[in-house]
Amino acid sequence: MKKLHLLIFLVLIPIFIFSQSFGTIKYTGRVDTSKLEKKIDSLGEKQKILKDALNKVLLDTKSVNYTLKFNKYESVFLKEVNPLEVKNISFNLTELYGGKGKYYCNLKSKKLLRSTEAFGENFLINQSLDSLKWVLTSETKTIGKYKCYKATTSKKEKNSKGVFYKKIVAWYTPKINYPFGPKNYCNLPGLILELKINNFVFKATDILINEEKIEVKKPTKGKKVTQEEFEKIGLQTTKEMFND
Numbered sequence: 001m002k003k004l005h006l007l008i009f010l011v012l013i014p015i016f017i018f019s020q021s022f023g024t025i026k027y028t029g030r031v032d033t034s035k036l037e038k039k040i041d042s043l044g045e046k047q048k049i050l051k052d053a054l055n056k057v058l059l060d061t062k063s064v065n066y067t068l069k070f071n072k073y074e075s076v077f078l079k080e081v082n083p084l085e086v087k088n089i090s091f092n093l094t095e096l097y098g099g100k101g102k103y104y105c106n107l108k109s110k111k112l113l114r115s116t117e118a119f120g121e122n123f124l125i126n127q128s129l130d131s132l133k134w135v136l137t138s139e140t141k142t143i144g145k146y147k148c149y150k151a152t153t154s155k156k157e158k159n160s161k162g163v164f165y166k167k168i169v170a171w172y173t174p175k176i177n178y179p180f181g182p183k184n185y186c187n188l189p190g191l192i193l194e195l196k197i198n199n200f201v202f203k204a205t206d207i208l209i210n211e212e213k214i215e216v217k218k219p220t221k222g223k224k225v226t227q228e229e230f231e232k233i234g235l236q237t238t239k240e241m242f243n244d
Contacts, residue, residue, distance in 0.1 A: 022071050022209075022210065023070050023178060023210070024067065024208045024214060025068040025069075025070075025208070026207075027182055027204050028063045028202070028203055028205055029063065029065075029182070029202045030063040030064070030200070031200055064079055066078065066182065068182065070180045070214075071213075073107045074106050074216045075104070076103065076216050077103040077105075077181075077184075078102045078103065101114055102114070102115040102116075105184055105186045105187075106218070107186075110128060111127075111129065112128065112129055112131075112186075113126060113184075113218065113219055114127075114183075114184060114219075115219035115221065118230075119234065119237045123223050123225055123230060124224045124225070125225055125230050126225070126226055126227075127184065127227050132153060132184075132187055134187070135152045136151050136188075136189075137149065137150045137152070143204070146175050146193060147175065148173045149171070149190070150169065150170070151169075151170045151171075151172060152167070152168065152169050153168045153170075154166060154167055154168060166197055168185065168195070168196070169196045170188060170192045170196075171194040171195075172189065172190040172191060172192045174189055178191045179191075180192070183195075183202075
C-alpha cells in the first residue's frame with residue numbers, strides 16, 4: 001500500500017507543479033549591430049564624418065532589460081523601468097525597435113493585447129492568438145544549458161511607406177514547458193529563450209520557475225482597436241502632419 005501511495009504521489013508531482021507554477025523570465029533586448037560595425041571598420045579616415053555619425057548610432061543601441069511574468073494560462077511582457085532614468089530620453093534605436101508598452105497573452109481566450117501610448121493617445125490593441133502562424137523546424141542550437149529548436153513566422157505591417165513583412169525567428173526549449181516569450185510571441189511548445197525580429201534580438205538572461213504566486217495583470221486602459229485600425233490611425237496621423 002505504501003508503494004502504491006508513493007507511485008501515485010510521484011505521478012501527480014509534475015501535474016501539481018505545472019498547475020501551480022508561475023515564472024519570471026528576464027530578457028535583454030538590443031539591435032543587432034554586427035553589420036553596422038563591419039561597415040564602420042571598413043571606412044577610412046577620409047570618411048570621418050560618416051564614421052562619427054555611425055558610431056553615434058551605435059551609442060543609441062544600448063541594451064534594454066525586459067521582464068516576462070506568467071502563470072498557467074497568461075503572460076505579460078514589458079520593459080523594466082529604472083526610477084533614475086530621465087523620462088524625456090533622447091532618441092534611441094533600442095526603444096524604437098524593442099517596442100513600447102505592455103504585452104499580454106491569454107491562451108484560454110486566444111487573445112493578444114498590447115497597451116501602448118501613441119499619437120498622443122492611449123491604445124489597447126487587440127489581436128487573435130491564431131494570427132501567429134509558426135513554422136516549426138528541426139534546426140537546433142544550445143542556449144545556456146538548454147537545447148533549443150528554431151521556429152519562424154512573419155508579421156505584416158503597414159505604414160506611410162507601404163506594406164512590410166517582419167521576419168521573426170524564435171528559439172524555444174521544450175525543456176521549459178511554458179508556451180510564452182517576448183512581446184506577444186507565444187504558443188510554441190516551449191519557452192522562447194531567444195527571439196529575433198528583423199535586426200532586433202531578445203535574449204533570456206535569468207529564468208525563475210517557482211510555486212509562489214505571481215500576479216499577471218491584464219491591461220484594461222486605452223482606446224480598444226485592432227492592429228489594422230491602429231495602423232490606419234498611424235497612416236492618417238502621418239498624412240495630417242505632412243499636409244499641415
